[in-house]
Amino acid sequence: MSIDLTAASITEAVQKTFEGAEDERVKELFIRLVQHLHDFTREVRLTGEEWFTAMDFLERVGKTCTPTRQEFVLLSDILGLSVLVDLIHHPGGGSVTDSTLLGPFYVEGRPTAQNGSDISGEVEGIPLFFNGRVLDPDGNPVAGAKVDTWHSDGEGFYDVQMQDKLHGRLAMRALLTTDDEGRFWYRSVAPRYYPVPNDGPCGEILRAANRSPMRPEHLHFRLHAEGFEPLITMLVRSDDPYVERDAVFGVRRSLVVDFVHHDAGDTAPDGTRMGEPFQTVERTFVLDHREH
Amino acid sequence: MSIDLTAASITEAVQKTFEGAEDERVKELFIRLVQHLHDFTREVRLTGEEWFTAMDFLERVGKTCTPTRQEFVLLSDILGLSVLVDLIHHPGGGSVTDSTLLGPFYVEGRPTAQNGSDISGEVEGIPLFFNGRVLDPDGNPVAGAKVDTWHSDGEGFYDVQMQDKLHGRLAMRALLTTDDEGRFWYRSVAPRYYPVPNDGPCGEILRAANRSPMRPEHLHFRLHAEGFEPLITMLVRSDDPYVERDAVFGVRRSLVVDFVHHDAGDTAPDGTRMGEPFQTVERTFVLDHREH
Numbered sequence: 224m225s226i227d228l229t230a231a232s233i234t235e236a237v238q239k240t241f242e243g244a245e246d247e248r249v250k251e252l253f254i255r256l257v258q259h260l261h262d263f264t265r266e267v268r269l270t271g272e273e274w275f276t277a278m279d280f281l282e283r284v285g286k287t288c289t290p291t292r293q294e295f296v297l298l299s300d301i302l303g304l305s306v307l308v309d310l311i312h313h314p315g316g317g318s319v320t321d322s323t324l325l326g327p328f329y330v331e332g333r334p335t336a337q338n339g340s341d342i343s344g345e346v347e348g349i350p351l352f353f354n355g356r357v358l359d360p361d362g363n364p365v366a367g368a369k370v371d372t373w374h375s376d377g378e379g380f381y382d383v384q385m386q387d388k389l390h391g392r393l394a395m396r397a398l399l400t401t402d403d404e405g406r407f408w409y410r411s412v413a414p415r416y417y418p419v420p421n422d423g424p425c426g427e428i429l430r431a432a433n434r435s436p437m438r439p440e441h442l443h444f445r446l447h448a449e450g451f452e453p454l455i456t457m458l459v460r461s462d463d464p465y466v467e468r469d470a471v472f473g474v475r476r477s478l479v480v481d482f483v484h485h486d487a488g489d490t491a492p493d494g495t496r497m498g499e500p501f502q503t504v505e506r507t508f509v510l511d512h513r514e515h
Numbered sequence: 516m517s518i519d520l521t522a523a524s525i526t527e528a529v530q531k532t533f534e535g536a537e538d539e540r541v542k543e544l545f546i547r548l549v550q551h552l553h554d555f556t557r558e559v560r561l562t563g564e565e566w567f568t569a570m571d572f573l574e575r576v577g578k579t580c581t582p583t584r585q586e587f588v589l590l591s592d593i594l595g596l597s598v599l600v601d602l603i604h605h606p607g608g609g610s611v612t613d614s615t616l617l618g619p620f621y622v623e624g625r626p627t628a629q630n631g632s633d634i635s636g637e638v639e640g641i642p643l644f645f646n647g648r649v650l651d652p653d654g655n656p657v658a659g660a661k662v663d664t665w666h667s668d669g670e671g672f673y674d675v676q677m678q679d680k681l682h683g684r685l686a687m688r689a690l691l692t693t694d695d696e697g698r699f700w701y702r703s704v705a706p707r708y709y710p711v712p713n714d715g716p717c718g719e720i721l722r723a724a725n726r727s728p729m730r731p732e733h734l735h736f737r738l739h740a741e742g743f744e745p746l747i748t749m750l751v752r753s754d755d756p757y758v759e760r761d762a763v764f765g766v767r768r769s770l771v772v773d774f775v776h777h778d779a780g781d782t783a784p785d786g787t788r789m790g791e792p793f794q795t796v797e798r799t800f801v802l803d804h805r806e807h
Contacts, residue, residue: 226758226759226761226766226767226768226771227767227768228598228602228764228767229602229606230599230602230603230606233595233598233599233602233764234595234599236595236764237594237595237764240724240726241724241726243724243725243726244723244724244725245723245725246723249723249724250724251559252559252561252565253720253724255555255558255559256555256594257594257595258555259551259552259554259555260551260594260596261595261596261599262551263547263548263550263551264596264599264600264603265599265603266547267543267544267547268603268604269544269600269603270600270604271600271601271604273544274591274596274597274600278585278587278588278591281573281576281577281587282577282580282585282587283577284573284577285573285574285575285576285577285578285580285587286577286578286580288574288577288578293570293574295570295573295574295577296570299566299570302529302548302549302552303525303526303528303529303549303553304552304553304556304566305566306520306525307522307525307526307553307556307557308556308561308562308563308566309563310520310521310522310525311522311556311557311560311561312560312562312563314521314522428545431536431537431538431541432532432533432535432536432541432542432545433535433536433537434532434533434535466518467518469518472520472525472528472529474518475518475519475520476518476519479518
């Protein structure tokens with residue numbers, strides 16, 4: 224019965240219309256969603272004008288989405304929802320490496336690379352040498368683990384954001400494989416802090432709230448190995464100015480690492496005597512055994 | 516400080532980022548929105564897969580919006596939000612006529628019409644004669660009130676949904692003006708119950724919930740008069756099969772009226788002896804004085 228409704232009784236009336244759902248989870252999700260959407264609307268006494276602004280905003284968010292830009296994911300990110308979903312299922316703080324956001328710049332078609340190779344894709348920047356190790360919870364090396372890594376250039380741009388300049392090539396990303404000791408290593412260029420895309424509807428929210436759009440400098444990693452839970456994580460530069468105020472709430476202290484500066488003339492991890500300053504980063508990742 | 520967050524502490528961290536908003540209302544709206552979005556996400560322990568499905572759904576809702584189809588308004592309608600916003604500010608039950616949804620079919624460029632004219636725009640159907648009166652709360656006629664009316668045809672379609680057939684003309688809608696006694700009247704064709712557009716993302720929700728997409732037969736009205744609050748309302752056919760279960764929760768009992776059947780040979784309100792069956796509807800609208 225959806226007649227003679229009041230601002231109080233309409234919520235139960237709407238919830239009842241979801242009771243016929245065959246999928247119990249669909250029923251639960253919509254009944255709780257309606258409760259919170261209605262409670263919010265009543266609490267703030269949302270006006271017709273504000274409602275109209277919201278409808279127009281959401282339409283523009285949808286229209287901003289393209290295959291290489293997901294403005295709804297960004298909206299979820301800046302409202303802390305994306306990280307919340309991750310935190311609910313991966314609270315972290317245990318012996319395995321904490322997970323965090325995948326972010327919008329992961330690309331399926333990334334090239335494979337040999338350990339020790341330069342994955343910068345001819346992008347210029349401060350040389351960066353990364354040495355990683357993958358272990359199980361008991362400290363045993365995980366050999367043959369597949370490690371995706373991707374990051375920005377020294378101006379904060381990912382390859383997919385400068386396809387004109389790169390003539391359609393991918394760069395600063397690769398799929399590596401750990402050796403018998405669980406090690407993987409590569410050379411690239413140092414990344415940089417950068418703003419989330421703020422020329423669209425989400426930028427309006429950030430400006431209205433006087434919020435910074437910046438994410439601190441970081442390297443992304445995605446690890447898969449037979450018998451282990453997949454891990455999506457990232458490492459954040461410890462002395463970055465935005466490390467304590469990531470625009471999308473994706474930094475965990477356990478994932479903050481030193482990007483070590485070396486002077487020209489020092490020897491790189493691969494034995495090269497470098498003619499220019501460079502950086503090194505080291506990190507061990509601990510994967511969890513797959514639940515069965 | 517947005518580091519070392521947990522599924523519990525992230526909400527306050529996100530809310531704090533809105534405290535720098537200059538507009539107090541923006542601050543309030545986002546702080547409460549974040550609270551409810553996060554509470555919902557925690558309560559149902561939303562999974563990453565469900566979150567991804569939601570992001571994809573919202574993008575598709577945005578992409579479905581066109582100048583003549585507003586899928587986010589429809590989403591708001593089927594979740595009862597649109598009516599809730601109206602009920603909060605217009606609880607009704609007083610001496611003035613209750614308001615309800617504007618709906619998606621109001622068009623700014625509607626033609627003006629003289630009282631008594633046929634506004635059907637050459638659309639075929641059962642003749643319908645409407646007689647209305649506009650009064651103030653004391654029962655005095657409101658002369659010179661502007662009355663918009665619009666409705667579907669006998670198959671449930673509005674003019675904007677059959678522009679090919681109508682060669683771009685508008686039909687079954689007009690702007691009328693009340694006479695010195697507050698009266699307005701017109702001839703048209705009887706409308707019909709119809710489904711909300713269910714071939715898009717919102718249709719997926721209705722089907723997943725086994726919900727009817729139908730709205731009962733109704734006539735829309737929008738009234739403006741100098742010194743009075745504008746009124747958006749509609750009249751719903753009392754013997755319609757969907758009167759108690761409108762898909763968008765827009766029916767109020769006070770707005771249910773009889774669409775009276777007359778046989779061929781009876782005399783219409785305009786004095787015409789009709790050669791076919793027809794319907795008549797009468798209604799008085801009471802406008803509220805404008806608040807100052």
